[in-house]
Amino acid sequence: MELRVNGEHKTLPQGLTINELLLELQIPAETLVVELNGTILQSADYPLTVLKEQDRLELIQFVGGG
Amino acid sequence: MVELTGQESYLGELYSRNPPDSLARLAGKTVAIAGAGGLGSNIAVSLLRAGVQRLIIADFDRVELSNLNRQYYFSDQVGHLKVEALAENLLRINPYAELVVHPVEITSGNLVALLGGADILVEAFDGAAAKAMAVRAWLGSFPDRYVITGSGLAGFGQSASLVTTVRGRLVICGDQQGNRIEELGLSATRLGIVAQLQANAALEILLSGTMTGYPG
Numbered sequence: 001m002e003l004r005v006n007g008e009h010k011t012l013p014q015g016l017t018i019n020e021l022l023l024e025l026q027i028p029a030e031t032l033v034v035e036l037n038g039t040i041l042q043s044a045d046y047p048l049t050v051l052k053e054q055d056r057l058e059l060i061q062f063v064g065g066g
Numbered sequence: 067m068v069e070l071t072g073q074e075s076y077l078g079e080l081y082s083r084n085p086p087d088s089l090a091r092l093a094g095k096t097v098a099i100a101g102a103g104g105l106g107s108n109i110a111v112s113l114l115r116a117g118v119q120r121l122i123i124a125d126f127d128r129v130e131l132s133n134l135n136r137q138y139y140f141s142d143q144v145g146h147l148k149v150e151a152l153a154e155n156l157l158r159i160n161p162y163a164e165l166v167v168h169p170v171e172i173t174s175g176n177l178v179a180l181l182g183g184a185d186i187l188v189e190a191f192d193g194a195a196a197k198a199m200a201v202r203a204w205l206g207s208f209p210d211r212y213v214i215t216g217s218g219l220a221g222f223g224q225s226a227s228l229v230t231t232v233r234g235r236l237v238i239c240g241d242q243q244g245n246r247i248e249e250l251g252l253s254a255t256r257l258g259i260v261a262q263l264q265a266n267a268a269l270e271i272l273l274s275g276t277m278t279g280y281p282g
Contacts, residue, residue: 030194030195030198031194031195031197031198032198033198033201033202033236035233035234035236038234039209040201040202040205040206040209040234040236041202042202042206043202058233060198060201060233060236060238061194061242062194062195062197062198062201062215062217063194063217063218063240063241063242063243063244063245063246064192064193064194064197064245064247065192065216065218065219065220065247065252065257066101066103066104066105066106066190066191066192066197066216066219066257
């Protein structure tokens, strides 16, 4: 399926969950905020949320320091 | 030493150079600041000076000497709880400020209960995971209320890389570049820019209701 991740077109296997996508991309979920079609997701939703064709996904990685 | 001649005249003079009508429009507005380190302490001072007189501030940590290169504390406050030291410093600027402080660690379990009384959350944690947690917890409970985060401020110089981006109700200030603090260190100058970007965004939201014209 085709979707947009951080503004770029990506082709990913059908039926992938957010959790599976993060594992595949090797992105640590702890320091990440996931926005799907304009809505910020809760971590508990990652294994339950199945990505669909044309979804717009933003993976916002936070950086330490304050 | 200025003689305190009553609340009305003190506040009138303190805020006489602020933008026109801003004080009246900020009356009754509350900002929560999660973390009172380099970002949080400087943000609190700027917001109070800008006329935000109701602040909720949370931090479990105590002042260390190594904090004084960038945080709004003084040598006689080393060892004190940061929230108590910061409240002291804020009240020296505006003795009528309404401050609520929580000397506790903010978690996904208590964030909404302790900070949810605010119109805006300013995230000022040190750790990346805590930053992400704050954004998820806040927008999960208050999808219509802004959260302003600081992300990426290590090193010195390169001011143009420190920018404000806006995605819905999430405002991110900083360079958003890697975990480089060990390598580059922390300077008051670059951290200060990010703190002021965050405080300026909070002021803009409180006064205009929105953040428009920023990259997403």
